Amino acid sequence: MDTNYENMVDLLNKWQQTLRLRDWDIRLQTVNRPWRKSGDIKIDREDKNAILLVNIYNPAQTNLEELIIHELLHLKLYDMDQTIERYIGAVYGEDEAEPRRAMAYEDFMRILEGTVHDLTKCFLELGGEERTLSFGRLQRAVDEELGDA
Secondary structure (H helix, E strand, O other), X not given: OOOOHHHHHHHHHHHHHHOOOOOOEEEEEEEOOOOOOOEEEEEEOOOOEEEEEEEXXXXXXXXXXXXXXXXXXXXXXXXXXXHHHHHHHHHHXXXXXXXXXXXXXXXXXXXXXXXXXXXXXXXXXXXXXXXXXXXXXXXXXXXXXXOOO
16 A cells, blocks of 8 residues: 555545545544554544545555545535434433344444445545555455465
8 A cells, every 4th residue: 555645645635625525624544553444534534634544564555546536525425324223222322232222333334335336346446546556354264264374
């Protein structure tokens, strides 16, 4: 994965424009220590600020552009995400250990991540500079199973 900071900022700017997120102030922050995620986005809806975190220490993701698009799509879908999470809480309560709530939340997150992943692939195909999809996390699992890790 290209970890040149200027290249990351260029991709962030390109996809922020493409996804019509121009009214957001988005800062890129690299993570250079052990971290379980390849990327994440922290969002302040009230001030329309976001920090996009990119793991440059040991990312499972190998396509930086794919990672940036994915996290920006989470920002694009944030209001829907938060609305559904509030509805889950209203119906099943706030106790995360409650089995029905946990099931509803897990189903929602699986569907959300799958949708974001599919949309990411679509945008990459339409306008990505690097269209090779990352198989990082899956490839690591295969390598570990085969003893190649």
